[in-house]
Amino acid sequence: MCGRFTFIANPDEVMQEFDLSEPLDFPIRYNIAPTQDVFVVIHDGEQNRAGTMKWGLVPSWSKDPAIGSKMINARVETADQKPSFKRLMERRRCLIVADSFYEWKKGKDGKQPMRISLEGRKLFAFAGLWDRWKQGDEERVTCTILTKEANEFMSSIHNRMPVILPKDAEEAWLARDIKKASDMKDFILQLPDDDMTAYEISSHVNNPRYDDEHCIASLI
DNA sequence: CCAGACGTTGTT
DNA sequence: GTCTGG
DNA sequence: CCAGACGTTGTT
DNA sequence: GTCTGG
Secondary structure: OOOOEEEOOOHHHHHHHOOOOOOOOOOOEEEEOOOOEEEEEEEOOOOEEEEEEEEOOOOOOOOOHHHHHOOOEEEOOOOOOOOOOHHHHHHOEEEEEEOEEEEEEEEOOEEEEEEEEEOOOOOEEEEEEEEEEEEOOEEEEEEEEEEEEOOHHHHOOOOEEEOEOOHHHHHHHHOOOOOOHHHHHHHHHOOOOOOEEEEEEOHHHHOOOOOOHHHHOEOO
């Protein structure tokens, strides 16, 4: 699964990497936690657009937006069937931009936090779904990160992993036309994985209040 | 038909 | 133990 | 994901 | 909104 990640990037590089035309403004984040703002790219039919959304999906029909803190991930294997995700697989796909993510590896002495990044790409995007929620004056735009079964590399750390799109799959995932949910599921599941790398970090990262360089410092 | 749920993860 | 908030 | 709260009544 | 269960 994926419950914490980083976004430590240079705005110019992000603009170039995701083909954005508007100038960007976002803070450097070492410890992004559910319910917080994440940096998201969508396609408006003409061009890519970037902005922030809250992490934790609140479906448009929800009565209680608190559901969002539970809906931080969506299993791609079943997302084409689930009422909360099916419509979003068809027409509300997004990129959630990151440069590494955290997983907690279970050992006999508790959980060891790890930082995982890609070998060959400084920046990447999770495959995400998003939705809009409104109730009275309150409005919320939220998103969730798709997950799949861990690959060989990740399985030593955790049994699930976030879906990271290969660079050449991002455009197809973002495309605004309405697709069959099951086709998008199949598309995601046949994608190859980028090579990954991981190292142990301090449990400093455990506390979502800490958002500093120490989060990514190697234990060794 | 209407009512009621709608999610993931991990752990047991 | 379980839920909410970050 | 982890951390931290978890309750009501009445009074200020 | 959409699906499942009764």
